[in-house]
Every structure is written in structure tokens, then in C-alpha cells.
Amino acid sequence: MAVEIQVRVNGKTHDSRVEPRLLLVHYLRDVLGLTGTHIGCETSLCGACTVLLDGKAVKSCTVLAVQADGSEVTTIEGLAAQAPGNGAKGGLHPVQEGFWEKHGLQCGYCTPGMILTSVQLLEDNPDPSEAEIRRALAGNLCRCTGYQHIIEAVRYAAKKMSKGKR
Amino acid sequence: MAMRYIGKPLKRKEDPRLIQGLGHYVDDLQLAGMHYTGFVRSPHAHARIRSIDTSKARTAAGVVLVLTGADLQGAIGPVPCAAQLPDMKLALRPVLAHDRVRFVGEPVALVVATERYAARDATDLVEVDYEPLTPVVNPEKALEKGCTVLHEQYSDNIAYRWELEGGDLAKAFKAADKVIRQRLVNQRLIPVAMEPRGVVADYKPGEKQLTVWSSTQIPHLLRTQLAVMLGVPESSVHVITPEVGGGFGSKLNVYPEEALVGYLAMRLGQPVKWIESRRENFLCTIHGRDQIDDVEVAVKRDGTVLGLRCKVIADLGAYYQLLTPLIPTLTGLMICGCYKIPAVRMEITGVFTNKMATDAYRGAGRPEATYIIERMMDLVAAELKKDPAEVRRKNFPQPKDFPYATPTGVTYDSANYQKSLELALRNSNYKRLRQEQAKLRRQGRYIGIGLSTYVEICAMGPSSAMPAGGWESATVRVEPTGKVNILTGSSPHGQGQETSFAQIGADVLGLEPDDINVVHGDTARVPYGIGTFGSRATAVGGTAVYKSLVKLRDKLAQIAGHLMGEAPQKLVFRQKRIISKATKKSIAFGEAVGAAYVAKTLPPGLEPGLDATTFFEPSNFTFPFGVHVCVVEVDADTGDVKLQKYVAVDDCGNVLNPLLVDGQVHGGIVQAVGQALLEEAVYDEHGQLITGELMDYAIPRAADIPWLETSRTVTPSPVNPLGLKGVGEAGTIGATPALLNAVVDALAPFGVRHLDMPVKRERVWQLMRKGRRAK
Missing domain, CATH: 1.10.150.120 ([2Fe-2S]-binding domain)
Structure with a gap:
């Protein structure tokens, strides 16, 4: 069961169908190919996956891609x-x-x-x-x-x- | 050679890609048709595998293959161990366990799926029936008669015994005024490179070429071992090391997953990726340290150390990884520290327990040695009521004593311990600190001042003393356009050799660092090399680079001399020109390069082309040294320990790039703060790793650290032409005892003479309470 989301990443709008459980970090890396955001622990402890979500620093390993629907994301790229x-x-x-x-x-x-x-x-x-x-x-x-x-x-x-x- | 760049704090050439997210680590690699693998790992520390039911996993969505240890019998060789010690028992680790598991996290089965999440899901569907066996967790109990034996072909859990004796120990102890004894525990640590391990493999059946991308410190050694494990010609294996997100020794190894992913790519004809989770990283990547040291020191009343005896129990874990048995022996070689101790004896017992293997973690055996000797020097000082600096000074060899041979059989290359001690005492304002301490004590506040004077063994090393070659290779190519490629057998993963080697290149050839590109971590591009570990990349790898550069410079001088009608030995290379010192005539660097390739105007008999390779074999290790001083305050009510001040004086010989050296020193000190105050890998009595996540295993954060005041003395090493010693591990070696000595010093008014690492609030609080009661 895929969900439609629209996310603006680094100024570019992306319409995607994603699994509800897909992590934002995997969406950025594996779906959009923005591999500058790294994964160091998957549990919000190390901060390697930090991106800006609507201007606030978040750990994208514990945000679901669907939660970013309608949002603006800035990655290192x-x-x-x-x-x-x-x-x-x-x-x-x-x-x-x-x-x-x-x-x-x-x-x-x-x-x-x-x-x-x-x-x-x-x-x-x-x-x-x-x-x-x-x-x-x-x-x-x-x-x-x-x-x-x-x-x-x-x-x-x-x-x-x-x-x-x- | 004009030193325009060597010694300068050049910004790194590596950084533009890394600060823009443009570097490529293993997980960043995407190949068409990529499959993903996940491992089913033992939840038991010790158990027999009765049966494995893979039927549910096999039919799960996206799953293409499920394999157990039984399926792979004979298909892949065991995990290699390069260390050889006399009478060492073998403990071969299969890549997948098939009848018995010996530590929590040991893989028993694997799943391959077309999607990352599907592979992870399917590992949960593999049902393993285990018959639990008694876990052996405590290394001292593992030695007791009647204890369960890990490797059933043997009668006990002793992996090996190793002894080293030098000087007349009986005489030393007989002549002693005092014998000071202490048991020291050097706890198990987890390296925690920020990038977990990862492997991608791709097989081209037509060309019979297996390409393996792995986050490793040793691409060539990995290629050799993969060829052996997989039973394929080494010429068919190509290892690429992309960006590596930290290693600290944890990636100086050959792991089952590397062979398994390669095997799967060959078997499936599809690219396969495995990325280690952080939980797996804690359980299944090597651990460090883990020694129990019983130490005795024989001293004269004036503080002269006459002899030292140390019995070590080294917890090796369940199996050997690449260098496991060897690490504690390095503790033996360096046990004298920077002191003239005429007689020593080391007895090491390596023990098998139901844990992950220990192996080389930043410092690898030397932090343990330094901790032992530096804690003991403080105990000597306390016992004799002398200042710790005075006792150290008393036992230093003099600068004229170098090269200095220790009774452990190594020869320290060069040093001036007196100079670095005096500088550290001055920089830290040691005398004032002592006055301040006395004043604060009267106010009921407890600060401690800790000192550590260390020496380490680096630039590993002469091949005669290494398990599998201690040389390093470098090929330098000046391309037809005059741009230079340096191909190094070192495999930097954060140390910055793309910059520092370019600095050497620029100075030798009279070019700019931007004219020079450093290539590493690709077995198809770079001649066979050993890799980056043991603070060797600059001193050994850099020397190979330097020697190849000199060969090319000499050849270019011959060509230029021929073109200019000048004697080659009169030519210097400066600002992209080759200049005659005598006549000031010059030609462009590019003109000589062009002549080498066009090959119409070469001196008679000279080969065309500009390509030089060196396999540099060092004649000895190097022995960097230094002095660290720190101040801690212990909260008298809570036992909390705050690091307040840190002063380091390090001597790593000549410095290629001071910015990089500072970075290495800072990072090492902070890892030492981790060992001293925060980190401990704890296995419970069932062999469960209860500090198995970053939530439970505290590596230092920015707020835990004060400003680090670093400076240097420079004592060039005579072992290599650039006088380099190495600095990668200085921090973890020098800092740990300074920190502990400071904590013990703070607690001296409570009658404390020792406590073990990491210093826990609760323990400090108890010791203070006990001390108050005793008063």
C-alpha cells in the first residue's frame, strides 16, 4: 500500500509514491539519490542523518517520508x-x-x-x-x-x- | 628541496566533496539490479544449533535466496587470522555458524531480497532452534578447572601463553626497597566508527571479475584473503575502498560479511549490498582492549624503578579475527614506557570467552601498556610521597642514550623526554595547579592533576616484526600534461593523506599541491599495498611516496639537463620550472615531462615515460612520545567527574601538516576521555551485550570536553628520510592514564590509591563515602 507524497527538497518538488514505513532518510538517499545525508545509527542518537525540515534540524532516520509530505527539506547538497x-x-x-x-x-x-x-x-x-x-x-x-x-x-x-x- | 608546503597547515583537498555531500561511501553506491542481504544472528552467547527452518523466509515477498551455515559447508573458507604465536590454539571461525554459536550476534543464516526492507523483514522469519549451552563470560573463570570449554577440540579455554623476559628480574626485586602491586583492568571498548561497515559486490561472469566495495582500511590484504576464502584467483578479485567513515582499527580486518557478499554476487549474478546496522556494529565488529593486568614494580626509596613484572589475562572473545592474538603482545613490547627499567617480565594468557573478538582498536595494545606503566609510576610516587613528575624524570633515559634498547627487545629511535615534560609542566602551569589544588582542598573542593609521559611504537613496521609485510608501496606517475598521480598503498579514511602526500609531491617536484592527485583504495589502480593502521600511513607510506618522487625528479633532471646542456645534479625544481643553480637557465617542468613522453630528445639509454614505484621497507619502528597533563574536578556530593583542563605536548617527529596533526591529537584524546570516563562494553552473565547501542554506550559528546591545549616538540626520527614518526594513536595512548591519574589524585584525600575505568560517579561517590568514614 503506497502513499502519495509531495516533498520539496532543495528547492525542487518531488511527487512520489512511498511505503508508509519508509524513513525520510531512505527516501532522500534511495529514492531521490541524495546520498549526502548519512545513516550512523537509525535511532536518533548520532545525528549523521540531520537535515532541515521546514527550516528545523531533524534526524531524518526517525522521520517517516510520509510525515514530510507537504514540507520543505534542505539536505547538505x-x-x-x-x-x-x-x-x-x-x-x-x-x-x-x-x-x-x-x-x-x-x-x-x-x-x-x-x-x-x-x-x-x-x-x-x-x-x-x-x-x-x-x-x-x-x-x-x-x-x-x-x-x-x-x-x-x-x-x-x-x-x-x-x-x-x- | 625547498619546503614550501611540507610543514604548512594546508586546508584539505578531500574536504570540498565531503562538505557538500558529494563523497561516496559504500552505502551511497547504487547498481542496477541491486539485491540486499540481511543476516540472522544468534541471540545466544553459547548454544548448539539444533535446526533452522527457512521455509517462511524463502516464500516471503521479494526474497530470492536464504542460506544457512549448513548450506555453505566447504563453499567459503574460514575467517583469516594473520597472527602466529608459538603454541597458539587455532579457533577458526566459519563465515556462518553451522553447529554451534559462540557469541551473541554470530551469523547463522542470511537472506537476500530485492529490496532493503524486504531483506530485513525476512531475517525475522527464519526460525532457529537453539540448545543453549553454559556461556563463558568472565575471562578469569574461563581459566578455572571444570569450566565449560568453547572450542570442544581443546581441553581448556587458554588460547595461548606468551612470555617475555629481559634483564635480571630476581636481582631487581631483591635489591628493591619497596615492591608496589596493583591489579588494573583495561575494560573492553567498542570502536564505533561513525560509518558502520558495509559491502557491495558485483560479479561479471564473462570477464570472471568480482568487484567488492568495502569500508576497509586494508583493500589489498582484503583482496588476497577474499581470493583465498572464495577459492578464486586473486587476479579475478578487485577491491575498491570508497570513502571510509572512520576505522580506528575496526576496519583493519577481514569479516565474514565481506566474503559472503562476494559469494552471493557470484552465485546470483546480481550486485548485492549489505550495510551493517549500528546494533550489528556493536555486536559483530571487533572490540578493543579487555585486559586484566596484575603488576608489581620494584623500586628504590629514591624512586628509581628496578624491575617490573606483569601478568596479563587478555580476553580474546570467541574466535580470532585478523590480529586478535597479537594485540596483547604489543603491550609486552611497550611495557617499560619511557623509563630505563633494567628488568621486566611479561606473562600473557590469551583466553577464549563467549564474546565478540577483540582486535586492534586505536592504539592496539599500547594504550594498555601506557596505562599500566603510567598508573604504576603514579602509585610509586604516592607510595614514596614524591611528586609524579619527579619520579618520571628520575627514570627517563637521557637524550644521548638514543637509540635506546629496552629489555623487551625494541630500540627506541630518538627522543627527548625531559624537554617535553618540562614544556608540558610549563604550559599547564603545573606548580600553580598544585598550589591551587591545596587551596581548594581546604575549601572542600577536590581537583586532581594527572600526568602521563608516554612513548608509543608506530610506523608499523619492519616486515621482520609484522605478521604480513610491514613495507608500503607508492607509485608516482607524472602524466604527459605534467599533472601528477600519486598511487599509494596506504588507505586513508579521514587522516588526510590526499593533502599531505600532495604537499610532499609539490615540494619534491616544485609544483603546486593542486597539480597532484592522490589515488588510494583501489586494487586495480594501485600497486599492492599494506594499508592504513598502526600510525604507519605517513611515516611508511609517505616515505614510499617521497622515494618514488625523488626517482622521478632525478629522471626529469637527467632529461632537463640533456635538453639544457647542464649537469643534472645542478638542477633544482621550483615553481613549475627546472632551474640550473649555476647558470640560472631554466625550462618549464612541462617541457621536460613532454620530452619524456615524446621521447625524441632523451639522453642516450634513458627509458621513456615517467613512472616510478617504491616498496619502502623501514629499518625500525618509530617511537613518538609526549606528555599530557590534565585537571579534573570531582563533585564531593555526587561523585561527578568534570574534565576541566587538558594540556598535551606531543612529539611525532617532523610534521607534514600541523592542522592534520592537531586533528589526530584532538580526536585521540577525546577517544581516551571515552575510555577513562565514559565507555565500557558490558556483557552480562548470560553473555548478552547490554551496552549494545549508542543509547547505552556513551561515546564523548562535544559538551564533555574542555578546550584542548596542544603543542609539540620536534625530534625527527632517523628511521626515514623525512624524519616522520606518526601520530594517529598518540591521543588514545597518552591521554587515558593522564585522566585516571587525575581522578585518583583528586580522590587522594579520601585514601583512594586506584579505581578502574571507566570512572563511574557511583563508584567515586562510594569511595569518597568510605574515605570519609575512615577519617
């Missing part, structure tokens, strides 16, 4: 286009840039989720302290970096984004 001034011409979002500049990733597996959670953090709090960044990232696990360069990456992005606003 579509993030740069959303950055102020970037438009469709590409480039990097300041958070992506921060991760590159500050060596905020090693194996890269947790990175898309880390970046999207950081984007949400900076929307809520444009100038977070170290402690606030650490708290905001508590739902995203990284086994490689020890987090310090990630903190620096987020600070880099915060600085860059506040300059852009002024």
Missing part, C-alpha cells in the same frame, strides 16, 4: 544554494566554508549532519559561545575530530555571517 548571496550559482555556505578552513572534519561521515545542526544553531543564536556550541552539538556525534575544530568552524561561520549582515 542544497545548503550552499541557500546561503545569502549564493543563489543557484553554487559556492559554499559559510558553515561549509568554516569546516573546510578549520579542518572541522576527518572521515566526513558525521559532517553533513554537523553542518546542518550548526546552520540551525546560528539561525537561533548568531553569536554562540564555545559552551553554547558544544551544547547545541550534543546530538551529533563525531569520533574523529574531538570536536575542537568543529567549534572553530562554527565560530568562523558565525563571524562571517555577522559580517555579511552588517
